[in-house]
Amino acid sequence: MSRQPDYQRVPNEETIEMKDSSRSSVSNGSPRPQGEEAPPSQLKVTGVVVFYLVAAIVMVMVNKWVLNAVKVPLFFLFCQLGIAVILLHLCALFGYMKLPHVNMTVSRGLAPLISCNVLGLAFNTYCLQYVDASFYQIARGLVLPFTVFFSWWLLRTKSSVPTLAAVAVVCVGFMAGVSAENMSTSFIGVALGVASSVTTAVHAIVVKRSLAVVSGTLDLAYYSNLLSALVILPFVLVSGEVFTVLEMVAGEGEEGQFGTFLIGASVTGVFGFLICIAGFLSIKVTSPISHMVSAAVRGVLQTFLGIWCFGDVVGSGRAIGIVFILSGSVYYVYTKSVEQNQPRPEQSPSRAASVSAGATPGAHYAQTFPPAESQQEEKERRF
Numbered sequence: 001m002s003r004q005p006d007y008q009r010v011p012n013e014e015t016i017e018m019k020d021s022s023r024s025s026v027s028n029g030s031p032r033p034q035g036e037e038a039p040p041s042q043l044k045v046t047g048v049v050v051f052y053l054v055a056a057i058v059m060v061m062v063n064k065w066v067l068n069a070v071k072v073p074l075f076f077l078f079c080q081l082g083i084a085v086i087l088l089h090l091c092a093l094f095g096y097m098k099l100p101h102v103n104m105t106v107s108r109g110l111a112p113l114i115s116c117n118v119l120g121l122a123f124n125t126y127c128l129q130y131v132d133a134s135f136y137q138i139a140r141g142l143v144l145p146f147t148v149f150f151s152w153w154l155l156r157t158k159s160s161v162p163t164l165a166a167v168a169v170v171c172v173g174f175m176a177g178v179s180a181e182n183m184s185t186s187f188i189g190v191a192l193g194v195a196s197s198v199t200t201a202v203h204a205i206v207v208k209r210s211l212a213v214v215s216g217t218l219d220l221a222y223y224s225n226l227l228s229a230l231v232i233l234p235f236v237l238v239s240g241e242v243f244t245v246l247e248m249v250a251g252e253g254e255e256g257q258f259g260t261f262l263i264g265a266s267v268t269g270v271f272g273f274l275i276c277i278a279g280f281l282s283i284k285v286t287s288p289i290s291h292m293v294s295a296a297v298r299g300v301l302q303t304f305l306g307i308w309c310f311g312d313v314v315g316s317g318r319a320i321g322i323v324f325i326l327s328g329s330v331y332y333v334y335t336k337s338v339e340q341n342q343p344r345p346e347q348s349p350s351r352a353a354s355v356s357a358g359a360t361p362g363a364h365y366a367q368t369f370p371p372a373e374s375q376q377e378e379k380e381r382r383f
């Protein structure tokens with residue numbers, strides 16, 4: 001799968017940040033500079049939002065369906081990453097993109113990113129295995145608070161009062177959702193959700209340095225999927241999941257297990273690749289507000305689908321938690337949008353931020369951080 005991109009298998013929309021505010025300067029009636037692209041049509045924006053919405057929901061629901069039937073989360077994750085790499089190669093074969101040649105120097109430079117990505121993907125997948133699909137939004141609800149915290153702790157980035165208010169709303173939602181469960185939800189699942197939130201938050205910090213190692217975001221997505229798959233493979237062998245897979249192939253497991261696994265791995269592998277593409281389109285075409293509103297809609301639909309498909313029981317506490325987390329996340333993006341559109345002192349050319357058209361959500365968020373020389377960073381995600 002990702003949020004993730006978001007080249008994470010399980011998407012994480014909370015890491016998406018503000019796009020360059022130059023779009024607003026075009027919409028205020030001033031003439032568009034020569035060579036600048038026209039704003040995307042409403043139909044195109046709607047199409048991209050729906051595309052991301054459908055892909056993200058399919059990823060979570062199919063992941064949960066497979067993990068309920070087959071207990072091989074790491075091998076399942078390895079297959080998803082492998083399918084994404086194969087699809088990237090097919091796109092390159094037909095001339096849709098150009099993939100980089102794998103370089104050991106680059107691979108070593110991406111070690112922190114890959115470590116964070118593998119941990120984040122593993123935490124996401126195991127979390128979804130232990131909690132209901134409708135509770136998944138709450139279990140991973142602390143992404144925003146951890147993002148703000150690590151920005152302050154590692155990068156010395158100060159947050160405004162509205163931003164802290166949004167974080168407080170999210171924290172209230174998380175506490176309400178978790179406390180209402182009375183531990184009917186696995187404590188391990190909640191702990192994995194918190195760990196997933198930490199890795200997702202730190203990912204945006206590491207990705208900035210990682211972009212300096214590669215040529216662009218597509219190269220970063222390719223390296224991330226390929227190297228993450230290679231890192232996960234030994235853990236598949238050590239965990240013993242390979243024996244479970246061999247039993248499934250030999251037909252010794254429960255009836256239909258292998259078929260469920262093949263269908264689930266194929267679907268999530270394809271949709272994980274599509275989420276990667278959707279992440280590029282989302283930054284290029286949509287606004288942060290529209291993306292977060294679509295994320296809120298996704299959270300609601302995911303809850304209802306969890307009830308319908310898996311028989312999840314959603315009490316008032318869980319519902320309140322979901323509403324608070326989504327509301328806080330949307331309000332956070334709104335406050336950041338307002339802050340970014342405020343007049344700022346003109347930057348010198350050496351400090352001006354530049355955003356490529358295909359920037360990933362996490363990569364673009366990282367560009368709002370202070371320059372590399374003032375950072376003390378390290379680490380990556382999901383997903």
